[in-house]
Amino acid sequence: MTTQTVLAAAGGVSGGEEVTFWILAPLALIGAIGMVAARNAVHSALWLVLTMLCLGVFYVLQAGPFIGMVQIIVYTGAIMMLFLFVLMLVGRDASDSLIETLRGQRTAAILLGLGFAGLVGGGLYRALEGTTAAGLTQANAEGNVQGIARLLFTKYVFAFELTSALLITAAVGAMVLAHIERRKQDKMDQVATMKARFRPGNYPGPKPGPGVFATSSSVATPARLPDGRLSERSTPEILPVRELTAQEVSPKGTDK
Amino acid sequence: MNAVYLAQDPTLADFGRDPWWLVLIKIVFAFVFAVLATLLGVWFERRVVGYMQVRPGPNQVGPLGLLQTLADGLKMAFKEDILPRAADKVVFFFAPTISVICAVTALSVVPFGPMVSIFGHWTPLQVTDVSVAVLVLLACSSMGIYGIVLGGWASGSTYPLLGGLRSSAQMISYEVAMGLSIVAVFMTAGTMSTSGIVAAQGDATQLTLFGTEIPAPGWYAILLLPSFVIFFIATVGETNRAPFDLPEAESELVAGFMTEYSSLKFALFMLSEYVAMVTMSAVTTTLFLGGWRAPWPITLWEGANSGWWPMLWFFGKVIALVFVFVWLRGTLPRLRYDQFMRFGWKVLLPINLVWILVLSGLRSIEDWDTRGKLIAVGVPAGVLLLVTLLWPSRKPQPRVTVQEQVNNRPHGSFPLPPMDLQIPPSPRTRRVVAEREPANVTAGSESREV
Numbered sequence: 189m190t191t192q193t194v195l196a197a198a199g200g201v202s203g204g205e206e207v208t209f210w211i212l213a214p215l216a217l218i219g220a221i222g223m224v225a226a227r228n229a230v231h232s233a234l235w236l237v238l239t240m241l242c243l244g245v246f247y248v249l250q251a252g253p254f255i256g257m258v259q260i261i262v263y264t265g266a267i268m269m270l271f272l273f274v275l276m277l278v279g280r281d282a283s284d285s286l287i288e289t290l291r292g293q294r295t296a297a298i299l300l301g302l303g304f305a306g307l308v309g310g311g312l313y314r315a316l317e318g319t320t321a322a323g324l325t326q327a328n329a330e331g332n333v334q335g336i337a338r339l340l341f342t343k344y345v346f347a348f349e350l351t352s353a354l355l356i357t358a359a360v361g362a363m364v365l366a367h368i369e370r371r372k373q374d375k376m377d378q379v380a381t382m383k384a385r386f387r388p389g390n391y392p393g394p395k396p397g398p399g400v401f402a403t404s405s406s407v408a409t410p411a412r413l414p415d416g417r418l419s420e421r422s423t424p425e426i427l428p429v430r431e432l433t434a435q436e437v438s439p440k441g442t443d444k
Numbered sequence: 445m446n447a448v449y450l451a452q453d454p455t456l457a458d459f460g461r462d463p464w465w466l467v468l469i470k471i472v473f474a475f476v477f478a479v480l481a482t483l484l485g486v487w488f489e490r491r492v493v494g495y496m497q498v499r500p501g502p503n504q505v506g507p508l509g510l511l512q513t514l515a516d517g518l519k520m521a522f523k524e525d526i527l528p529r530a531a532d533k534v535v536f537f538f539a540p541t542i543s544v545i546c547a548v549t550a551l552s553v554v555p556f557g558p559m560v561s562i563f564g565h566w567t568p569l570q571v572t573d574v575s576v577a578v579l580v581l582l583a584c585s586s587m588g589i590y591g592i593v594l595g596g597w598a599s600g601s602t603y604p605l606l607g608g609l610r611s612s613a614q615m616i617s618y619e620v621a622m623g624l625s626i627v628a629v630f631m632t633a634g635t636m637s638t639s640g641i642v643a644a645q646g647d648a649t650q651l652t653l654f655g656t657e658i659p660a661p662g663w664y665a666i667l668l669l670p671s672f673v674i675f676f677i678a679t680v681g682e683t684n685r686a687p688f689d690l691p692e693a694e695s696e697l698v699a700g701f702m703t704e705y706s707s708l709k710f711a712l713f714m715l716s717e718y719v720a721m722v723t724m725s726a727v728t729t730t731l732f733l734g735g736w737r738a739p740w741p742i743t744l745w746e747g748a749n750s751g752w753w754p755m756l757w758f759f760g761k762v763i764a765l766v767f768v769f770v771w772l773r774g775t776l777p778r779l780r781y782d783q784f785m786r787f788g789w790k791v792l793l794p795i796n797l798v799w800i801l802v803l804s805g806l807r808s809i810e811d812w813d814t815r816g817k818l819i820a821v822g823v824p825a826g827v828l829l830l831v832t833l834l835w836p837s838r839k840p841q842p843r844v845t846v847q848e849q850v851n852n853r854p855h856g857s858f859p860l861p862p863m864d865l866q867i868p869p870s871p872r873t874r875r876v877v878a879e880r881e882p883a884n885v886t887a888g889s890e891s892r893e894v
Contacts, residue, residue: 230597234535237590244583248574257579265586265619269593269612276597276605332575333636388856 205249216242229275233268240264251324254333396422452558452750453643454568456575462567469562470571474551482718486513488763489770496774517711525707530600539598540705540712543591547719550584553577554726555639557736557754569736569755570639577638578626581727582619585682589615591716592691596701607700610781611684611691617785618681618688621792625675628668628803629731642735646749665732670799672732674792676768679724681788684717685769687776688784725765726758733761 219239226232240263247256327335340348376384385392396411396419411422462470487502487510494501502509527533557569574580589612596608630636633644645662665672681688692700702713729735736754737743747753779787809820844852850860 228532230532230535234594241587253574253576254579257576257583260583261579261586265583265589266616269586269589269616272593272597273609273612276593276609386858388854392858 208245208249212242212245216246229278230272233271233275237264237268240268251328252332254336391421453646454555454559454570454573454639455643456573456637456640458559458568459570459573462565466562466565466567467571471552474554474571475548478548478551478719478722479715481722482715483513483517484510485718485722485766486516486714488766489773492767492770493774496771520711521708523707525709526704528600528704531704532598532600535594535598536704537709539591539595540709540716541591542594543588543716544712544719546584546588546591547716547723550581550723551719551726553580553638554723554730555642555735556758557752558750560752568639573637573639576636578630578636578641578731581638582623582626585615585622585720586619588716588720591713592701595705595713599701599704601704603698604701604703607691607698607703611701614688614690614784614788615682615684617788618678618792621674621788621796622678622682624793624796624800625671625678626731627800628671629664631800631803631807632664632668638730638735641731642737645734646737663732663734668732668803670795672728674796675732676728677792678788679728680769680772681784683720683724683769685721686773687778689773689778690781690784721769722762722766725762725769728765729758729761733765 216239219235219237219242222235223232223239226235241260244256244259244264247253247259329335330338384390396413408423408427410418410420413419490512491501491509502512505511505515527536552571553573555568555570555573559566559568561567592615593608593612596604596606596611599605629641633641635641635644641664645664684691690700692702702710705713736749736758738748738754738757742748742757748757805820809817812820846863850863
């Protein structure tokens with residue numbers, strides 16, 4: 189690391205750095221293309237992971253070991269993992285269809301994308317036109333991690349805190365929207381559950397299974413009580429109760 | 445004596461100067477160490493658990509059963525490799541390799557010893573070290589989760605998918621607690637490189653007590669005890685070991701994410717689990733137990749921390765920690781999933797945050813004079829004490845007697861037997877007892893062993 193830092197500061201490119209770059213740069217590009225081209229959403233995410241890993245190694249190569257490791261831990265380790273969670277829970281066969289729902293959508297997307305890239309690139313170029321690079325020696329004077337820490341907690345502390353406040357607000361907001369907190373009196377402990385179970389009017393035993401003592405084994409067929417009545421409790425509430433007709437019950441004549 | 449120590453400590457400048465063959469030797473050594481540790485680790489675990497459960501454990505293959513794992517591994521390699529029809533073939537193949545690669549890579553930044561001479565080259569006993577080596581360890585463990593989650597998903601079956609998601613949620617949660625407890629180490633050591641952290645634990649301040657110089661403990665396990673405890677608990681959660689082995693809870697989830705795996709792919713998952721256990725023990729040793737430095741009574745001997753000896757102390761500490769892993773497995777029952785998550789997020793995390801706050805407060809008042817220090821520590825401590833003393837205690841609930849509970853039951857409740865019901869002894873029981881002869885007199889010596 190130290191040798192790399194020295195070399196990068198001197199503006200030289202070591203042999204190892206060059207080899208690593210020429211191995212990983214094609215991989216990063218393949219990952220980016222694969223991410224767009226993959227039909228399966230999970231494969232897409234995995235291609236993106238490959239690109240992000242390569243980017244992390246590039247940061248390390250550019251004498252920024254801290255940001256490289258943070259890239260790997262935070263982006264590939266945490267954020268892409270969350271994406272994977274969602275994709276896997278949605279289902280593995282949720283591949284994108286290639287049919288355009290809006291006419292001319294693809295052309296418009298390409299044009300807008302190119303325009304956006306031009307805007308960002310132009311803005312960046314104009315902003316950096318007059319600046320002179322201070323060099324890594326000055327930036328990493330007291331160590332890479334210490335340099336970042338000093339900037340983060342002195343000059344940019346307000347922006348840093350604002351960002352974290354924004355993230356926390358978003359997380360808390362999502363939790364408030366998604367979480368249902370039961371009131372204290374609505375929570376049933378074990379004693380309350382048992383009392384409710386043995387309360388008069390509630391039958392504590394298991395419900396009769398559907399189709400038991402009935403004419404078919406369908407879950408929609410209610411059970412028969414010993415006196416011949418149908419038991420409503422044996423079928424799920426959302427199913428319409430359905431008894432087989434005499435014609436359905438009668439032998440089909442297919443057996444020899 | 446101190447000068448000898450300092451000369452032995454590698455610094456970051458000592459790395460990256462090895463010739464290629466030395467690098468290769470070190471890498472091969474780390475890999476062989478990982479594989480051998482797995483082979484011996486499985487045997488060690490089975491023997492120790494066997495001892496704890498008063499049974500011999502594997503003792504047939506080789507001396508003391510040492511080759512049992514090798515035999516099992518060979519058998520596993522020759523088993524049929526089943527590929528489920530619904531599996532995603534490429535990802536299914538890559539998932540175990542991701543697990544193994546991440547577990548082994550973490551060993552590359554673990555310092556095994558100080559500077560030694562290998563074939564005339566003066567080099568540290570460590571594959572490599574960077575200024576953010578501990579972050580490399582964290583990155584390895586966070587990438588290792590991909591192996592599990594992808595293995596679960598690619599199997600194309602519900603049980604592995606649920607097991608995989610469950611275990612990755614678990615590992616991510618415990619990684620947060622783990623990372624936070626390392627923060628205290630960073631703050632105290634002032635560096636993130638593993639060799640630097642080991643060096644920082646070496647130069648302990650000398651306490652003068654009754655005229656004799658006593659070295660104060662420099663190990664962070666003692667200086668940062670809360671961090672050490674939380675870190676070790678988190679590593680147990682991170683390596684999916686009992687009592688946190690929820691991902692492969694046999695009684696609930698079949699085998700979790702590896703249900704569909706067989707043959708060598710399953711062996712790779714097993715390998716990564718044991719390598720992760722050994723790696724985590726090595727990391728704990730490095731961060732909190734002084735790394736390769738000898739413990740106190742041995743340090744009286746001057747050569748304890750130089751040459752190849754420190755490797756012995758290092759392996760001793762690692763084996764002791766692996767024993768603790770096994771001990772935990774032999775002792776504690778598995779936690780329920782919600783208890784486990786609550787423990788991680790609502791106990792370990794807040795304690796860690798408060799501890800870091802206290803530690804940074806203590807460090808910021810380090811330069812103050814004694815009076816300022818006393819005020820800065822005493823006032824918060826006094827307030828805390830007052831709050832604990834004056835905290836309103838819960839009002840005692842009046843105890844309801846059984847008779848009142850019975851009277852309060854709603855009309856038509858299930859009939860209760862009388863509370864003073866006495867069951868008369870069954871006459872049949874009495875007859876059997878009377879007719880049977882004393883048990884131990886007629887029992888022959890051959891049935892006594894049972």
